Amino acid sequence: ETGVTQSPTHLIKTRGQQVTLRCSSQSGHNTVSWYQQALGQGPQFIFQYYREEENGRGNFPPRFSGLQFPNYSSELNVNALELDDSALYLCASRSQGNGYGYTFGSGTRLTVV
Amino acid sequence: GNSVTQMEGPVTLSEEAFLTINCTYTATGYPSLFWYVQYPGEGLQLLLKATKADDKGSNKGFEATYRKETTSFHLEKGSVQVSDSAVYFCALSEYNNNDMRFGAGTRLTVKP
Numbered sequence: 284e285t286g287v288t289q290s291p292t293h294l295i296k297t298r299g300q301q302v303t304l305r306c307s308s309q310s311g312h313n314t315v316s317w318y319q320q321a322l323g324q325g326p327q328f329i330f331q332y333y334r335e336e337e338n339g340r341g342n343f344p345p346r347f348s349g350l351q352f353p354n355y356s357s358e359l360n361v362n363a364l365e366l367d368d369s370a371l372y373l374c375a376s377r378s379q380g381n382g383y384g385y386t387f388g389s390g391t392r393l394t395v396v
Numbered sequence: 397g398n399s400v401t402q403m404e405g406p407v408t409l410s411e412e413a414f415l416t417i418n419c420t421y422t423a424t425g426y427p428s429l430f431w432y433v434q435y436p437g438e439g440l441q442l443l444l445k446a447t448k449a450d451d452k453g454s455n456k457g458f459e460a461t462y463r464k465e466t467t468s469f470h471l472e473k474g475s476v477q478v479s480d481s482a483v484y485f486c487a488l489s490e491y492n493n494n495d496m497r498f499g500a501g502t503r504l505t506v507k508p
Binding site for chain 1: 400428430432437438439440441442445485487495496497498499500501
C-alpha cells in the first residue's frame with residue numbers, strides 16, 4: 284500500500300489568487316474526500332468524489348471545486364482566496380463499503396496573506 | 397444533523413496514568429464511530445473504530461465501546477506513554493451520508 288500523498292506540503296498565496304492542491308489516493312481506493320482543518324479545530328468536510336463524480340458536499344461555497352481522475356488521483360481548487368481559507372487541507376481516500384474508515388494524507392498547509 | 401462533542405482539552409497526564417477522553421454523538425441513524433489521532437505536522441491516523449452498538453474497538457492499548465443508550469464512545473487507555481502525546485479526534489459516519497463528522501479534538505500531553 285502506498286498510502287495517501289498530498290502536494291505541496293506548504294503553500295503561501297495572496298488574497299484573490301487561485302490555488303490547486305493535489306492528492307494521490309491509496310491504491311485500490313475509489314472514493315476521495317477533502318477536508319479543511321482550521322487551527323485548533325476538527326476537520327470540516329468539503330466534498331467527496333466517487334468514480335469521478337462529486338457525490339456529496341459540505342457547507343462550502345462554489346469557489347471550492349474539485350476533480351477526480353481515472354487513476355483516482357484528485358485535485359482541490361479554490362478561487363478568489365480569502366484570508367479565512369488559511370488552513371490545513373486534508374485528502375482522505377477509502378474503498379466504497381470498507382466499513383467507512385478513511386486513510387488520510389498529511390495535508391497541505393495553505394496560508395493566505 | 398449529525399454531530400460529535402468531545403471533551404475540551406488540553407489534557408496533561410504523567411506517564412503510566414489512566415486516560416479517558418469523553419465523546420458523545422448525535423445521529424439520525426446508525427453511525428459507525430471512530431477515533432483518529434494526529435501527531436504534530438501530520439495527517440489523521442485511524443486509531444480504532446466500532447460499527448454497531450456494544451462493539452468495542454481497540455488498538456495499541458486504546459479502547460472505546462459504542463454505547464447506543466448513552467450515545468457515547470469514550471476513549472480509554474490504562475497506562476499512557478510519552479509517545480501517546482497527540483491530538484485525538486472522535487468522529488462518526490453514516491452509510492447514507494458522504495461526510496465524516498469530527499469533534500473539535502482533544503490535545504493530550506504525557507509527561508515523563
